[in-house]
Amino acid sequence: MLIEKIRNGLSKTRNKLQEAFLSVGIFFDKDFEKSVPRLEEILLSSDFGIKATDKIIKRLRERRAECRAKELLIPLLSQILIDILNKAEKKRGEIFPPLTILTVGVNGTGKTTSLAKLAKVFKDRGEKVLLVASDTYRAAGVEQLFLWGKRVGVDVLKSQTGQDPASVAFDAIESALSKGYTAVLIDTAGRIHTKKNLMEELKKIKNVLSKKREDLPQEIFLILDATTGQNALSQVQIFSDTIDVTGIILTKIDGTAKGGIVLAIALELGIPIRYVGIGEGVDDLIVFEPNLFVQSLLEGIVLK
Amino acid sequence: MFDNITARLSEIFRKLGRKAKLSKKDVEKGLKDIRLALLEADVNYKVVKEFIARLEKSATGERVLKSFTPGETLLKVVYEELRDFLSTKKKIEIKADGRPGVVMLIGLQGSGKTTTAVKLANFLRKKGKRSLLVPCDLKRPAAVEQLKIMAEQNNLSFYEIKEKTVVKIGKGALESAKKECLTPVILDTAGRLHIDDVMLEELVQLKKLLSPKEVLLVLDSMTGQDAVNIGLEFQKKVDFDGTVLTKMDGDARGGAALSLKYVTGKPIKLIGTGERPDDLELFHADRMASRILGMGDISTLIERAEEVIDKEEAEEAAKKFKEDRFTLEDFRKQIKMVKKLGPLEKLAGMIPGMKSMGQMDVDDDAIKRIEAIINSMTVDERGNPKVINGSRRKRIAIGSGTTVREVNRLLKDFEMMKKMMKQFSKGKIGFPFPGK
Numbered sequence: 211m212l213i214e215k216i217r218n219g220l221s222k223t224r225n226k227l228q229e230a231f232l233s234v235g236i237f238f239d240k241d242f243e244k245s246v247p248r249l250e251e252i253l254l255s256s257d258f259g260i261k262a263t264d265k266i267i268k269r270l271r272e273r274r275a276e277c278r279a280k281e282l283l284i285p286l287l288s289q290i291l292i293d294i295l296n297k298a299e300k301k302r303g304e305i306f307p308p309l310t311i312l313t314v315g316v317n318g319t320g321k322t323t324s325l326a327k328l329a330k331v332f333k334d335r336g337e338k339v340l341l342v343a344s345d346t347y348r349a350a351g352v353e354q355l356f357l358w359g360k361r362v363g364v365d366v367l368k369s370q371t372g373q374d375p376a377s378v379a380f381d382a383i384e385s386a387l388s389k390g391y392t393a394v395l396i397d398t399a400g401r402i403h404t405k406k407n408l409m410e411e412l413k414k415i416k417n418v419l420s421k422k423r424e425d426l427p428q429e430i431f432l433i434l435d436a437t438t439g440q441n442a443l444s445q446v447q448i449f450s451d452t453i454d455v456t457g458i459i460l461t462k463i464d465g466t467a468k469g470g471i472v473l474a475i476a477l478e479l480g481i482p483i484r485y486v487g488i489g490e491g492v493d494d495l496i497v498f499e500p501n502l503f504v505q506s507l508l509e510g511i512v513l514k
Numbered sequence: 515m516f517d518n519i520t521a522r523l524s525e526i527f528r529k530l531g532r533k534a535k536l537s538k539k540d541v542e543k544g545l546k547d548i549r550l551a552l553l554e555a556d557v558n559y560k561v562v563k564e565f566i567a568r569l570e571k572s573a574t575g576e577r578v579l580k581s582f583t584p585g586e587t588l589l590k591v592v593y594e595e596l597r598d599f600l601s602t603k604k605k606i607e608i609k610a611d612g613r614p615g616v617v618m619l620i621g622l623q624g625s626g627k628t629t630t631a632v633k634l635a636n637f638l639r640k641k642g643k644r645s646l647l648v649p650c651d652l653k654r655p656a657a658v659e660q661l662k663i664m665a666e667q668n669n670l671s672f673y674e675i676k677e678k679t680v681v682k683i684g685k686g687a688l689e690s691a692k693k694e695c696l697t698p699v700i701l702d703t704a705g706r707l708h709i710d711d712v713m714l715e716e717l718v719q720l721k722k723l724l725s726p727k728e729v730l731l732v733l734d735s736m737t738g739q740d741a742v743n744i745g746l747e748f749q750k751k752v753d754f755d756g757t758v759l760t761k762m763d764g765d766a767r768g769g770a771a772l773s774l775k776y777v778t779g780k781p782i783k784l785i786g787t788g789e790r791p792d793d794l795e796l797f798h799a800d801r802m803a804s805r806i807l808g809m810g811d812i813s814t815l816i817e818r819a820e821e822v823i824d825k826e827e828a829e830e831a832a833k834k835f836k837e838d839r840f841t842l843e844d845f846r847k848q849i850k851m852v853k854k855l856g857p858l859e860k861l862a863g864m865i866p867g868m869k870s871m872g873q874m875d876v877d878d879d880a881i882k883r884i885e886a887i888i889n890s891m892t893v894d895e896r897g898n899p900k901v902i903n904g905s906r907r908k909r910i911a912i913g914s915g916t917t918v919r920e921v922n923r924l925l926k927d928f929e930m931m932k933k934m935m936k937q938f939s940k941g942k943i944g945f946p947f948p949g950k
Contacts, residue, residue: 222709254559257738260550317761318624318734349663350656357655402764407879435624439556439738441766462623464707471738 216496216506219464219488227252228511231284235513238280245283256470259440262477266290280513288508291473295483295500298476300456302428307392309337310383310419310426313459314412314449315433317400320461322351324433324487325397326358327495328459331485332393339364340391342382344375344415347399355397362492365391375399376414383422396427403448416453429456431484436462436469446475457484460498464488541573544588555767558742561776569595593803599772601799602781608634609727609755610643614691615698616726617645620717620752622744623705625732626760626786628657631702632664633786633794634758638698639670646696648673648687650680650720651704661702668791671696680704680716684724701726708747717752729754730783733770735762741770745778756783759797763788771802827851835935842896842928846888849881886914887924899925 217224230252237245246267253263269290270277277286311328313321322345329339341359345351346369359366367385369378379396386394398415401408419426432455434442449455463469463486472483483498545566552562572591609615617634619627628651635645647665649672651657658675665672671694673687684701691699701720706713721729731754733741748754757778759771762785771782782797831848834840888896890913895902902910902925911918 251559254553255739257556257740260553316736316764317629318626320624348660349667350660353659354654354656361655402761404763404765435734435736437622437734437738437740437744438736439741439770440554441556441736441764442738444765445736462707 212496213502213506216488216502219494219496220506222464223469224507224511227256227508230255231511231513234283235280238283238513242274242277253470257439257442257474258470259443259474262470262474265477266294266473283513284508284511288504291504291508292500294473294476295504298480298482299500300482305428306425308340308383308386308394309392309428310386310394310396311429311431312379312396312398312416312419312427312453313431313433314398314453314455315400316402316445319400319433319435319438320487321345321400321433322355322358322397324431324459324461324485324495325395326355326362327487327492328485329359329364329393329395330362330492331495331497332395333362333364337393338391339393339395340382340386340389341366342378342394342396343367343369344378344382345397345399346371346373346375346378351397351399375411376418379415380418380422383419383426403445409448409452412449412453429484430454431457431459432481433459433461434471436460436471438471440471440474442471443474443478446479446481450479450481455481457482459483459485459487459495461487464494538574541588545569545573548592552769552772556736556738556741556769556773558739558769558773558777561742561773564776565595565599565772596772597800597803600775600782600802604781606756606781606783606796608638608783610638610641610645610698612697612727614646614688614696615728616688616701616724617698617728617730618701618703618717618721618724618726619730619732619758620703620748620754621705621732622707622734623654625705625734626758627651627705627732628661628664628702630730630732630758630760630784630786630794631661631700632668632670632791634784635665635670635700636668636791637784637794643698644671644696646671646673646687646691646694646699648683648699648701649675650683650701652678652680653704657702657704664791673699681719681723684720688724698728699724708744708751711751714748714751721752728756730756730758731780732758732760733774735759735768735770735785736764736766737770739773741773742777745774745780749778749780754780756781758782758784758786758794760786762786763793768802835932838932840932840935842888842891842899843893845928846885846896849885849888853881883914883916883920884924887911887916887921890914899928 234245234248234252237248249270250263250267253266254260258266270286273286273290277283313325315321325341329341332339341355341364343352343355343366345355349371352369352371356366356368367378367382375398382394382396385391396415398412401412403409416427416430430453432446432449434445438445446455446458458472458475458481460469460472460483475481476483485495486498486503488494488496548569549562549566552565553559557565569592572595573588608617610617619631621627631647635647638645647661647670649658649661662672673683673690675683675686677683677686680703687699687701691697701724703717703720704713708714729752731745731748733744737744757774757780759768759782762768774780775782785795785797787793787795827847828851831840831844834844887910890910891902895906907918907921911921
């Protein structure tokens with residue numbers, strides 16, 4: 211069922227790729243090297259970026275022997291991509307409740323929406339979820355999360371516009387510990403990663419949590435818009451330098467061929483993708499699993 | 515690792531600039547590097563191809579090869595091509611007149627439509643227009659609320675919706691604007707994917723009904739390769755008159771702008787440059803081109819400086835520098851003037867070469883502290899910092915709420931700056947790039 215959902219969510223992307231790969235097959239019949247420029251174009255136009263593209267092409271060349279017929283090209287490419295993504299995966303230690311998650315990211319990537327969907331994921335698992343609105347900067351940012359909470363059916367800790375977000379986070383943990391919430395999901399205001407003072411504010415939020423209990427927050431998710439280009443690398447780098455991002459949620463992946471940037475991130479920064487947003491519905495956030503993801507993206511693509 | 519296009523190109527031109535004569539091979543190598551830099555800047559690969567092809571023609575011509583300063587000439591050629599690529603012949607304007615005029619903002623989710631709507635109303639107010647902000651986003655929770663609050667914060671007229679469909683809202687807003695003599699009506703539509711035909715149809719309906727004179731596509735400047743598809747699809751299905759590039763205050767390289775302009779032919783009209791409701795500016799192709807090339811954005815800087823800087827005082831300061839009479843008191847005056855220019859981060863991006871210096875550490879707080887330190891000195895100390903001994907340093911630190919270390923650093927930096935400025939004025943150090 212899950213695989214079907216992913217396949218549906220990525221159907222448009224897959225169709226685009228199918229189109230793009232058609233001409234690769236034509237070249238491949240003559241000479242592998244002749245199909246390389248076309249492959250390069252496909253990767254570049256999916257936001258893999260020049261470095262990741264070069265590395266992937268290099269690996270294809272190295273394993274050229276495994277690829278005698280064009281039917282084998284897609285499976286080989288899939289394997290290479292899965293390997294890259296798997297390498298970035300990290301083992302997580304045991305988690306003591308409340309599981310506390312902080313979502314961060316630049317403006318407009320979908321933090322609030324993703325957090326609401328994440329709340330649904332945890333609620334369905336039987337957790338007692340507290341959503342925390344600490345985006346006190348954006349007009350109606352708190353209101354937006356509140357409406358989501360209602361829609362999903364979980365409690366929302368409201369804050370006042372202009373209130374110090376670190377103090378909101380503090381209140382959240384206090385109330386989670388005393389009222390027995392098992393998952394605390396904290397929304398933060400969008401911020402451009404080059405704004406130093408805003409990044410410092412994030413540190414403060416994190417510190418407030420770790421002071422309360424050393425292992426908190428267990429997760430810091432960077433929310434990344436799948437339409438983002440190479441600037442994503444800069445975003446991930448600076449955010450994780452500031453507060454140790456533990457994983458990425460890739461949003462708005464339902465669309466045309468894009469999102470290749472996550473491969474570049476996995477390759478260059480080694481930060482894993484944890485969830486993917488594949489649609490506008492409440493249930494359209496799924497756990498990212500490299501195998502499943504790459505397969506539903508590339509499976510069934512035929513080189514003619 | 516994340517050297518931006520600016521830094522990269524600076525490096526390319528620095529290398530080429532050293533050579534007295536360029537061979538065809540040098541130019542080819544340079545063009546190859548430019549191609550990579552543009553790709554890394556998210557310029558669409560097809561657009562890169564065409565741009566490089568155009569460059570090839572002009573860059574291997576006699577003008578470059580036979581020039582005495584081939585590196586500089588090549589830079590100039592690239593700059594001119596880039597500028598032409600980005601610019602439109604017509605003067606940029608936002609059509610806001612009519613009874614009422616209608617401006618419609620469209621784009622993907624999270625591109626910054628709502629923020630842009632408010633900034634645009636503020637922008638037009640400076641030109642004497644009274645806008646009516648209309649929330650047409652019934653999809654995102656609290657989107658209407660967000661626009662309403664921002665309208666209130668900025669003293670802008672807001673259309674209270676009673677209607678249940680976007681088309682009806684548009685109609686009602688038009689009536690209301692007519693009655694209150696407001697123009698333009700600014701429609702903040704819901705974000706939608708460019709492949710979502712059902713949602714796009716809503717825009718088509720809205721457009722048919724209200725016939726807006728200005729439909730603006732709002733695009734995140736961090737957008738990658740898909741910018742081309744976004745532009746083309748919106749153009750094909752809804753059509754628009756120009757683009758607003760948002761979040762330009764980040765370190766996005768803005769390659770999307772180049773792609774979008776190239777494939778749709780639609781002018782980039784406005785850029786969003788910060789979080790404040792006034793941070794919206796007219797787009798200037800020449801400034802953008804020179805910014806991409808690391809030539810800085812001197813024209814904007816000068817323009818703004820002219821507004822706030824006291825010319826006589828500035829000349830006086832320069833004179834003092836030359837004569838080595840520049841004191842901490844003068845320094846304090848300068849800081850005050852610079853502060854009027856706006857946040858430092860923004861200024862630094864406009865200065866040639868600053869971007870290529872890598873990770874910049876400009877901090878408005880630091881400036882405040884420096885000011886506090888100088889404020890805590892006596893007039894005598896400011897004129898002659900040499901008298902500031904240990905116990906005075908301690909007193910200054912306590913008085914300004916800083917530390918002795920910071921005071922020490924300021925004094926040291928001040929001495930260094932004086933030395934550097936002296937060399938500047940003697941012409942020992944040149945600016946990294948030639949003027950346009």
